[in-house]
Amino acid sequence: MSTTPPSPLLFALREGTRDCHKALEARLPFFSPGFDSAAYRRLLQAYYGFHTPLEHHLSDYQGPERRKTATLARDLLALNLSAADIGALPQCQALPAIHDEASALGVMYVLEGSTLGGQVLKRAMAERLGIGHDSGAAFLDVYGELTGSYWRSFLERLGQASAAAPSHAITVQAAIDTFTRFEAWLDQRNVLN
Numbered sequence: 001m002s003t004t005p006p007s008p009l010l011f012a013l014r015e016g017t018r019d020c021h022k023a024l025e026a027r028l029p030f031f032s033p034g035f036d037s038a039a040y041r042r043l044l045q046a047y048y049g050f051h052t053p054l055e056h057h058l059s060d061y062q063g064p065e066r067r068k069t070a071t072l073a074r075d076l077l078a079l080n081l082s083a084a085d086i087g088a089l090p091q092c093q094a095l096p097a098i099h100d101e102a103s104a105l106g107v108m109y110v111l112e113g114s115t116l117g118g119q120v121l122k123r124a125m126a127e128r129l130g131i132g133h134d135s136g137a138a139f140l141d142v143y144g145e146l147t148g149s150y151w152r153s154f155l156e157r158l159g160q161a162s163a164a165a166p167s168h169a170i171t172v173q174a175a176i177d178t179f180t181r182f183e184a185w186l187d188q189r190n191v192l193n
C-alpha cells in the first residue's frame with residue numbers, strides 16, 4: 001500500500017515479525033470450520049481485553065483518531081453485550097512495555113498493520129457470519145475508507161524515525177513482544193485454535 005520504498009525500519013519490522021504474524025494467523029479461528037457468531041463474540045471480547053489497556057498506554061504517543069477500542073465496544077454492544085458486561089471484561093496485565101517513541105512505534109506497527117489484515121477479515125466475516133459495520137464487525141474496518149491513508153501516514157512516521165535513529169532493535173523487539181503477548185493473552189482466554 002506504500003507508494004515509497006520501505007524504510008530500513010519498516011523492512012526490519014517486516015522481517016522481524018513475519019514468523020509471529022504467520023503463527024498467530026494460523027491459530028486465529030476466523031476461517032476454521034465451525035466458527036460461528038458465538039465464537040466471534042468470544043474472540044472480540046478477548047481482543048477488547050488486550051486493546052483497551054494497551055491503547056491507554058499508547059495515549060502519549062498516538063492521536064485519538066487512532067483509538068480503536070470504542071469501535072470494539074460498539075461491536076460488542078451490537079452483539080448483545082451490555083455496557084456493564086463490557087466494563088467487566090477481563091483485561092490483559094502482561095502488556096508489551098512502552099517506554100519511549102521507539103517502543104511505541106513497534107507496538108503501533110502491529111496494531112496499525114492489523115487494519116490491513118482487517119480488510120480481508122471484514123469480507124470473510126460478511127460472507128461467513130453475515131455481519132457488517134452495524135452488526136458487530138466495525139472493528140475489522142475501523143478506519144473505513146481512510147485505511148490506506150492512515151497506514152501511509154504511519155509509514156511516514158516510521159520513515160522519519162528510521163532516518164533519525166539507526167538502531168531499530170528496540171522497535172522490532174516491541175513489535176515482536178506485542179505479537180507474542182497478544183497471542184499469549186488470546187490463548188489464555190481460550191479463543192485460539
Ligand code: HEM
Pocket residue numbers: 001014021024025028030109110111112113114115116117118120121179182
Ligand atoms: C486471520 C487473521 C489475519 C489475517 C488473514 C491477516 C492478513 C493480513 C494481510 C493479507 C496483510 C497484508 C495486507 C496488505 O499488505 O495490504 C496483513 C498485514 C499485517 N497484519 Fe495481518 N492478518 C491477520 C491477523 C493479524 C493480527 C491479529 C495482527 C496483529 C495483532 C496482524 C498484524 C499485521 C501487520 C503488522 C501487518 C502489516 C505488515 C506490513 O505491511 O508491514 N494481522 N495481514
